[in-house]
Amino acid sequence: MKLPIYFDYSATTPVDPRVAEKMIECLTMDGNFGNPASRSHLYGWKAEEAVETARRQVADLLNADPREIVWTSGATESDNLAIKGVAHFYQKKGKHIITSKIEHKAVLDTCRQLEREGFEVTYLDPDKDGIIQPQAIADALRDDTILVSVMHVNNEIGVINDIAAIGEITRAKGVLFHVDAAQSAGKVEIDIAAMKVDLLSLSAHKMYGPKGMGVLYVRRKPRVRLEAQMHGGGHERGMRSGTLATHQIVGMGEAAAIAKAEMHQEHERITTLRKRFWDGLTGMEEIFLNGSEGQRYIGNMNVSFNYVEGESLLMSLKDLAVSSGSACTSASLEPSYVLRALGLSDEMAHSSIRFSIGRFTTEQDIDEAVAEIRTAVSKLRELSPLWDMFKDGVDLSKVEWVHH
């Protein structure tokens, strides 16, 4: 067993060996190394063919038209291109944008930048389960709203928003709808033909493809216009210039094809693993799953271990590669903004750990994790004055703490 055991599939996934193999074929002199934009020789044509095959593979995953796929360097760039691109193109129509407080920083910081440019942004609160209610969007829409940006699956807590329902609302009002699907693509079904989504961001490294590779889906009917953010040779129909990275693109295409072919069996496998994990933790007191129980991607388990501080828990779980909802490692001592937006108390946010599992997680990995979690949590609770107080029946919310 390779240690620490990887439980951070939401942060990134390893490249699937089948994907790596295809990528390697597009690098060296013997391989498909040409510039896909070279029109005058075989090297260019072959590279272009590989890029177009990959475009079809990604389009198939989404049930989209290949002409709606724009290659980017990742979901961060896709989010930037979608949001800034729409804002800059449609600003004469209006300057109001709606998003949520629990979006990825790639969306939030892009919106902050637009605020500095004079746009107005509404940041919606999720409900206590972490869901952005479609009605909340409907209520926030104004005559000058040009764009709504809401993520499909949340990266920290894994909850799934009802994208189809939000799309009905935005389309009826003639407002564009962008979805950050970095965490859902390849794991949760996305049928773009059935959903009124105008723009959708994908990231290859969350679906067993390479890092530094992404896609922005841009709808053709009804047509969505964007102002380019990267200028140059006019690649990707002028929306995103830059020589196409054949090996990266081929990797993303292959990753998409595998995800599509294996989505159902993988879903079943991960569901079984998830159940094994929860069953293993049964009987532990004061542990809570953060975010909706039913409306979530099953590979993500964000758990709060009450009365145990997250960073010390991470230290104890040294054979598990997980991430913490507590950002205590920075000087700020700020717990996760996502957990806070759910209304979690600071201490519950501080005691949260995200376990995310995926394609290469085994039953043995799960059993190992369960054993380690049980040992670590009971050790730290033995050490915790808060646990003592809880056991003595003290109401911690009534204690006057000596802040420092």
Place this chain on the structure above:
Amino acid sequence: MAYSEQVIDHYENPRNVGKMNDSDENVGTGMVGAPACGDVMRLQIKVSDEGIIEDAKFKTYGCGSAIASSSLVTEWVKGMSLDEAQELKNTTIAEELALPPVKIHCSVLAEDAIKAAVADYKEKRAKK
């Protein structure tokens, strides 16, 4: 984040974990920090009639550095007079544990905890 050997040692083998009877007149209790800030320390001392700290116990909710800081302090204060204990400086703790700058507040909290425990003991005595 990389932890120093000293922090890991105290974290893995914390010294003097426990709870003393708060109503015992020889016991002083200091509880500092807040759950919302991510750390709470409870440090207790048992003081002899001669004013020497005979025993010390702690429990800490917090990161590894906070646990190590309080563990270290319980070791250090045993055998100290109250005055000596009160003079314990966070910089000495931070130095011993090789705490990085972002973790200095853990040593400050440990200093506050011992000061609070001594103050609590003195207050109890004064009331008698």
